[in-house]
Amino acid sequence: MPQQPRSLPNTFYFSLVTIDPEADVPLYRQICGGIRVGIEDGRLPPHTKLPSTRDLAQIWDVSRNTLRNAFDQLIAEGYLEAIVGRGTFVVEQAAPPPAAVPVAPEARKRPISQIGQALEALGRSVHQPAPPTTGFAIGSPGLDIFPYKLWNRIVNRCQRRSHQFRRSVNGLPRLREAIASYLTSARGLHCVPEQIDIVPGSLVGLTIASLAFVSPGDKVWLEEPCFINAAGILQFRSTEIVPVPVDAEGLDVPAAIKRAPDARLAYVTPSHQYPLGMTMSLARRHQLLNWAARQGAWIVEDDYDSEFRYDGPPITALQGLDSHQRVIYCGTFSKVMLPTLRLGYIVLPPDLVDVYTGVKIPLSIYSPTLIQEAMAEFMLEGHFIRHIRRMRQQYQARRDALVTAVNHHLAGVVTLGDISCGMHAVAYLADGFAEAEVVNQAWQLGMAVAPLTQHYTGEPKRSGLVLGFTDLPPEAIESHIAKLAAAILS
Numbered sequence: 056m057p058q059q060p061r062s063l064p065n066t067f068y069f070s071l072v073t074i075d076p077e078a079d080v081p082l083y084r085q086i087c088g089g090i091r092v093g094i095e096d097g098r099l100p101p102h103t104k105l106p107s108t109r110d111l112a113q114i115w116d117v118s119r120n121t122l123r124n125a126f127d128q129l130i131a132e133g134y135l136e137a138i139v140g141r142g143t144f145v146v147e148q149a150a151p152p153p154a155a156v157p158v159a160p161e162a163r164k165r166p167i168s169q170i171g172q173a174l175e176a177l178g179r180s181v182h183q184p185a186p187p188t189t190g191f192a193i194g195s196p197g198l199d200i201f202p203y204k205l206w207n208r209i210v211n212r213c214q215r216r217s218h219q220f221r222r223s224v225n226g227l228p229r230l231r232e233a234i235a236s237y238l239t240s241a242r243g244l245h246c247v248p249e250q251i252d253i254v255p256g257s258l259v260g261l262t263i264a265s266l267a268f269v270s271p272g273d274k275v276w277l278e279e280p281c282f283i284n285a286a287g288i289l290q291f292r293s294t295e296i297v298p299v300p301v302d303a304e305g306l307d308v309p310a311a312i313k314r315a316p317d318a319r320l321a322y323v324t325p326s327h328q329y330p331l332g333m334t335m336s337l338a339r340r341h342q343l344l345n346w347a348a349r350q351g352a353w354i355v356e357d358d359y360d361s362e363f364r365y366d367g368p369p370i371t372a373l374q375g376l377d378s379h380q381r382v383i384y385c386g387t388f389s390k391v392m393l394p395t396l397r398l399g400y401i402v403l404p405p406d407l408v409d410v411y412t413g414v415k416i417p418l419s420i421y422s423p424t425l426i427q428e429a430m431a432e433f434m435l436e437g438h439f440i441r442h443i444r445r446m447r448q449q450y451q452a453r454r455d456a457l458v459t460a461v462n463h464h465l466a467g468v469v470t471l472g473d474i475s476c477g478m479h480a481v482a483y484l485a486d487g488f489a490e491a492e493v494v495n496q497a498w499q500l501g502m503a504v505a506p507l508t509q510h511y512t513g514e515p516k517r518s519g520l521v522l523g524f525t526d527l528p529p530e531a532i533e534s535h536i537a538k539l540a541a542a543i544l545s
């Protein structure tokens with residue numbers, strides 16, 4: 056209990072706390088801050104009796120509730136004490152201000168790991184804050200045609216029985232069954248549900264697999280150009296990246312064998328090379344599988360958007376041709392459903408499941424069970440197949456609109472690459488047009504095109520724009536390309 060209560064004039068409290076109603080910091084915390092500093096610097100000495108909450112509320116022009124919250128906080132922190140019937144006082148010995156600790160100059164360094172330093176620049180380039188976009192974002196589904204009503208109904212239904220959910224390390228058994236059945240019939244994979252692991256995005260699967268199956272210093276073949284986020288993961292594992300050129304048949308396997316026959320892993324996008332768009336030929340697929348079998352190497356097959364093939368039936372996945380169990384298959388619902396679901400999957404050779412799971416458990420990486428439940432229902436009720444069919448038709452119309460618009464407005468400026476599959480196109484720039492300038496013009500217009508050169512781990516061979524065409528209706532594609540052409544040609 057305070058010995059000799061003292062009080063200070065109300066005018067003192069005016070200057071003790073400066074309230075900023077516009078600040079992000081809640082009012083009660085602004086008050087706590089002012090009182091705390093006053094106590095620590097001695098302006099509010101021990102045993103000072105604070106004015107009533109009514110008076111202080113008037114002085115600082117806040118509600119009494121706000122003041123009560125501030126007092127509760129300061130009492131809990133040990134700065135104030137409330138005595139029933141007498142009021143609120145500064146305690147005898149308030150928490151001392153933190154003592155100044157002598158710090159040697161070397162200790163001021165903020166330790167950062169070698170890998171942290173190496174990846175800092177890459178992280179910054181990959182995770183730039185997304186500019187507000189009016190379209191052309193790569194791999195972005197058409198949100199204007201997504202069946203939200205149906206999806207939300209299923210999510211709500213699952214939410215109502217969420218108390219029954221049980222987490223499972225490798226993912227919900229029903230979803231793994233649904234995916235195995237879909238991949239077997241639609242993608243030609245040979246797999247059973249026990250080989251499937253559900254992950255919050257297929258790149259997380261690649262991360263876990265890379266921890267389980269490659270060691271620092273191992274050589275890794277990577278398509279050039281490639282999906283740079285995948286390169287980042289392999290860099291994060293301190294592997295030696297071996298960029299391998301791609302041609303009309305996909306990854307140049309003979310060139311890769313010449314360059315690094317002893318590689319431990321090859322990361323490939325055979326159904327739809329990312330970002331250039333070609334499909335790996337059957338001959339190359341067999342060369343790759345044979346090399347992996349001979350060498351005891353792993354192949355990571357990233358099958359990110361193969362559902363959308365417009366000029367013929369989908370090509371069987373590489374995994375379906377593999378008789379030596381060397382392929383680790385990665386799939387995602389980010390493209391075919393919504394990227395915000397954070398739902399992907401990986402199909403492992405049976406004998407790798409235990410090691411992979413052993414690596415996954417301590418990382419505690421799981422996709423939300425609610426979303427897994429909803430996705431399982433969406434698939435098992437037959438909506439998924441219908442959804443893919445519908446989106447494929449819509450995306451085909453969007454692709455055709457892009458081709459027409461580019462031919463009409465940008466002839467002589469760009470040439471489109473292979474666009475028979477997927478959700479984006481590469482527009483190669485003609486001589487005389489600088490990629491950085493054109494990309495900048497597109498960004499000024501809010502268009503989320505990406506520079507092709509950014510997809511190379513080594514020296515870029517070609518320049519151009521990577522344009523997603525699935526996030527805009529056909530009419531908007533035409534008007535956007537017209538606007539872009541006007542900016543480029545002005």
Ligand SMILES: Cc1ncc(COP(=O)(O)O)c(C=O)c1O
Nearest residue numbers: 256257258282329359387389399
């Ligand atoms: C080529 C490619 N592979 C894989 C992914 C991974 O998708 P997610 O991690 O969202 O499942 C993406 C996403 O943009 C991609 O473009």
